[in-house]
Amino acid sequence: MAQVDHTMEHAQPAGRADRELPWTSLPPALTPLLVPHLPAVTEELLDAVRFDVPVYARPLEGLFGDSIRRGVEVALTRFLQLPGTQQSALMGDDRRVYEGLGRGEVREGRPMDALFAAYRSGARTTLRSLSRVAMDAGFEASVLIGLAESVFAYIEELSAASAEGYAMEQSERAGERDRLLDALADMLVRGHVAEDAVRTAAAAAGWPVPDRVVVVTLAADRRVGLRSRLGERALLTSRPGDVVAVVPEPSSPTGRRELERALTGRGAVIGPGRPWYAAPESLRLAVLTRDLLQREEPADAGPLWVSEHLMELVLHSERSVVEDLAAQSLAPLEDLKPGQRERLAATLLCWLEHHGQRAAMAAELNIHEQTVGYRVNQLREVFGDCLNDPKSRFELELVLRAGFR
Secondary structure, three states: OHHHHHHHHOOOOOOOOOOOOHHHHOOOOHHHHHHHHHHHHHHHHHHHHHHHOHHHOOOOOHHHHHHHHHHHHHHHHHHOOOOOOOOOOOOOHHHHHHHHHHHHHHHOOOOOHHHHHHHHHHHHHHHHHHHHHHHHOOOOHHHHHHHHHHHHHHHHHHHHHHHHHHHHHHHHHHHHHHHHHHHHHHHHHHOOOOHHHHHHHHHHHOOOOOOEEEEEEEEHHHOOOHHHHHOOOOEEEEEOOEEEEEEEOOOOHHHHHHHHHHHOOOOOEEOOOEEHHHHHHHHHHHHHHHHHOOOOOOOOOOOEEHHHOHHHHHHHHOHHHHHHHHHHHOHHHOOOOHHHHHHHHHHHHHHHHOOOOHHHHHHHHOOOHHHHHHHHHHHHHHHHHHHHOHHHHHHHHHHHHOOOO
């Protein structure tokens, strides 16, 4: 009964139980024959890997050397436990060794190619050495063929375990970096943080601190895919109801267009450029602009740049003051009928914008130049000498641009 339990302990994972592993057909007598040769095979394998794979050519010292040597020793020891069994190639701690080698490649900044090449080199050396011992012991060719199939199937399992470790390390690092970037974004938009703290956090996240930034605000439901659209230089954080992105200020028209494309269709508002330590000010103005200039936009509309609406922002930010100024400046129109008031107000704004040039006014208002002259005469009758006063003209243009009529 104990033997049955032992067999079940090493049963194959689901999906492999119906497939006979190549080492099942190897005679168990191979194991005691080959074990004494493990130290020599280990050294031969390490020498071959250093020769075949340049990145492993350095001396096997320190943590790097210990990891490689332990990987080889575990691999060979475990392999010689397999002949005549249906056991998995790797189990428990043995598998974690090879996941660890994959993780180590990420930490060393290498792709998996080098480790896979080392495994292939090790497989060739192992097969050559063990086959020689088996042949000298008189085993038949069928055993040597089975040995070859077993070695390469075993190496595939090692490679799969290392690839899994590599992927897990990459995923964990990406998740940790995202967390650090989000924390840095929150730090910047909150403000009142020491420069040393910001630079330390930025270094930990691998984010080069730009001289100037723009802060973007958009609705929380528009976050999906935003990080990939904005690129690695963007920092994201969430606030109740919206998402905030801190982005290096575009330094060229091309950069501006790229940022605009990335945010098109997301209802975003881009704050004005500020030094990184003044990011809260850029966010404040972006939120203020969004709240003051809310408007229906097509689904494919580009972002709203605060820098293009500064005058509107000034006019709307102290609305009650502008209302008082409008009531005072536009008082001469109060006694007119609504239609006439609207026409003269539109004509007045056009006259102010075009400095009284009748041709330009007629084109914009889509009326005849004589009609323009008639309306301007009406304006002079209504407003009198104040149309000749620069201060009065400025106040009139200001309130008309603010939308008062």
